[in-house]
Amino acid sequence: MAEINEQEREEIRIEAKRIIDNFASALEKVKIKEKKGKKEISGFREEGNGKKGDSEFRKKMFANAANKNQDNIIAETKSW
Numbered sequence: 433m434a435e436i437n438e439q440e441r442e443e444i445r446i447e448a449k450r451i452i453d454n455f456a457s458a459l460e461k462v463k464i465k466e467k468k469g470k471k472e473i474s475g476f477r478e479e480g481n482g483k484k485g486d487s488e489f490r491k492k493m494f495a496n497a498a499n500k501n502q503d504n505i506i507a508e509t510k511s512w
Contacts, residue, residue, distance in 0.1 A: 436444070499506035 493505065494500055497505045
């Protein structure tokens with residue numbers, strides 16, 4: 433890999449500064465329109481009773497569980 437002498441290093445620095453200055457001046461010319469829209473907070477669900485759970489799903493889960501204890505499935509943790 434070739435080394436850069438001080439003169440080449442200074443030329444690169446000047447060229448980089450010129451590119452950044454040109455970019456900054458181009459950004460000053462950009463006009464951004466202000467967004468006009470409703471500013472309501474959304475995405476919340478309404479509270480209610482909710483849906484009834486599927487009793488068949490519960491039966492299938494307990495049928496497939498290797499270890500269970502009455503109403504609980506016993507699972508391993510951090511065994512990897």
